[in-house]
Amino acid sequence: MHLALYTHASCLAHNPGAGHPESPARLRAVLEALDQDRFAGLDRIEAPRATTEQLQRAHSAEHVARIFALAPQHDGALRIDDDTVMSGASLDAALRAAGAVCGAIDGVLAARHQRAFCAVRPPGHHATYAQAMGFCLFNSVAVGATHALASGLQRVAIVDFDVHHGNGSQDIFANDTRVLYASTHEMPLYPGTGLRRETGAGNIVNEPLPSGGGSGEFRAAYRDRVLPALDAFAPQLVLISAGFDAHRLDPLANLNLDADDYAWVTRELVAIARQHAQGRVVSSLEGGYSLTALRQSVQAHVAALLD
Secondary structure (H helix, E strand, O other): EEEEEEOOEEEEHHHOOOOOOOOOHHHHHHHHHOOOOHHHHOEEEEEOOOHHHHHHHHHHHHHHHHHHOOOOOOEEEEOOOOOOEEEOOOHHHHHHHHHHHHOOOOOOHHHOOOOOEEEOOOOOOOOOOOOOOOOOOOOOHHHHHHHHHOOOOOOOOEEEOOOOHHHHHHHOOOEEEEEEEEEEEOOOOOOOOOOOOOOOOOOEEEEEOOOOOHHHHHHHHHHHHHHHHHHHHOOOOEOOOOOOOOOOOOOOOOEEHHHHHHHHHHHHHHHEEEOOOOOOOOEEEEEOOOHHHHHHHHHHHHHHHHH
16 A cells, blocks of 8 residues: 655764764664665654644643754753753654654545555653653654544544553543554563553553563463554544664663564554555654664564565
């Protein structure tokens, strides 16, 4: 089916500094991985900027204003916390990342394409309603989910297979039953949230995975809990926080997935979308810090979205 690729050069220009794991090399690796003949049919679209109105559906007005005010005007850098840094290009990159998800959702709702992958950075799923953290300035997928609701949808699912729990997405939607947030993640690990007992208003599904776990534990979590919850929720749109740092090669975590696992879970999510959401899936890049693993995993993920 028709698949769109949303990205923007500003997302390459965001620079947290030498030695930072969330480097521009990540996105370069992703784009190189998709520069192959089998992906030649992707509809490549320049990501728009998210509007202030779109951002403020998922974040407080104070948070949005603070990120705009903190943005360095030139080539300097500003450290928000130990992990989260803004350079001169970071504000536009974050606006393009959130805008990519909103633009992709507009595309699938208008049937210009059925699915989309947003090759963007910085990542977003740690940004809460009122705080930037964990490399994240704005929560791109959360901004997209609230945009979809404002566009008339009544049930939106977010599936997050990043190795780190998306505490920001959970924070934003914990009391909004129009959104189902489901996450598999290593525990214990940053940011320390994502226990099974964290269920929000019954719309949060957390499946923590043990350090050293691999394909068996990951696939069982989806088969036994996440996929049944999605099926019961019957989403009209499936959004994916697509982090690839649960791969066995990733330096920041201790799970042992490989590219086949990402292909498998993507096919399962596409099947849910076909059943309930007219096939509509929008995926956005989150983590993944081994460039080798990132190339392999993104190729597997996007090929499954194309299937």
